[in-house]
Amino acid sequence: MTTTTTHAFDTAIDLAHNGDGHYVGQTTPEFANMVGPFGGVTAAAIVRAISDHPDRIGDPVALTVNYLAPVSDGSFDVAVRAVRTNRTNQHWVAEVSQDHGVTTTATAVFGVRRDAWSDTEVTMPEVPGPESLSHTTLPGPVPWMRNYDMHYAEGAVPTDSEESPSSTTTLWVRQRPARALDFAALTALTDVFFPRVFLRRGRMLPAGTISLTTYFHVDSAELDRQGTDYVLAHAHAHRFARGYFDQSAQIWGRDGALLATSHQIVYYKD
Template sequence: MTTTTHAFDTAISLTDNGIGQHTGQTTPEYANMVGPFGGVTAAAIVRAIESHPERIGEPVALTVNYLAPVTDGSFDVVVHPVRTNRTNQHWTAEVLQQHGVTTTATAVFGIRRDAWSDTQAAMPGVPDPESVPDATVPGPVPWMRNYDMRYVQGDVPTEPDENASSTTTLWVRAQPARGLDFAALAALSDVFYPRVFLRRGAMVPAGTISLTTYFHADGAELAAQGTDYVLASAHAQRFARGYFDQSAQIWGRHGALLATSHQIVYYKD
């Protein structure tokens, strides 16, 4: 039987030299307006740390700083375990190309244990994904075609009218279907188009500078999600002097909060 590698796995495929340096290759399927989709870069960093022989536990937190666009071609991911404690481990990472460092990151991996749990956030009340039209964007941004996107609120603006709200909520999953893991969840944390597009009702130059994702689920909980949709919701707090923030939540269909994220974005107006 012939098996086909999912385009996402090809995009984050890395060769390992055994000492914490990995080499990858950009793919046209995950191209953005400038360079590759930031989410797939974050996913490649997660995959590099997961592959390291000294890694313990699973991702707990990841902060990715986008210094410059990754250009088409090969790139290196260098990861380094800075400190290992009893239940958590701290990492640094860099993405490098011939013209220099394009991306830096820090990550925390941890061994999760049974403990008292509670979820303070509330999942938005929305219709099931099957009752929401598929709004996958067929336009000039290739990476978006890799997701089945069903907007409940705040879909991509098509009219030049400002909106009072910066909130977007959508059901989303990989297209074609792929099981959810930590690398895919890291990418989904950056699945939203810039909030300034929604507020202004028009596309303006914008790009993420720094993205932090907190992983609340463990590997077994992610595996249980299978290829199902997740509910992703994001909003901004303030747009000022060329920067805005974004806070987001990623929920499983049945109400499990899988991840939260925060990012700062540069824009021109």
């Protein structure tokens, strides 16, 4: 007898297609955040829904997800629609809704990559490898963090109430248990950072992502090469301005491939 266990991440973004771009998923306790599920898993479900759509061409190039309201425990609908298909790219709109209304809106660009002059201009942060950095044994303040192996090189969750002049966090991270990286998993990883304001203030306080935008820099063949290895995730804020701060992030393969750049605006109360 062979027993196949589905990875908790695949369960969390498992969708039933009801036809005409409508998909139904179920929240899972493993990916719960403070209120509602981890924003990264909701974004991943949207990417999964578009990827599964029969009209889809190419791979994700850009994604913006807006978090209007927490997703309640239970089933949720993901409606996706191709608004326009060009020769090499395709524009999508998406909405996640539940009985109480729309919880999430999104737009996405999928596209086909071509041979063209290419270059990575930004340099990868130089940090020790994941094996030489201590593993975060604390499960973190919320359930979803337990689904990731995290090795912080700088800017771990503050535990000493000390304010920091820097909002930068750099960590090696991969899914726990290890799972091959795909676009859904990469999408979730762009939201793997705890709120930058925690680091600056040396403590946890009310904060939540309002809008998340990611640009993908690889196609699926390049992404497949990452396998189940760690990626290097690097994030910092530019400005904390009276209740909203921004965050810019980079996700690097261990081989030096810049897989994605990602940005978000976050609500905070202090």
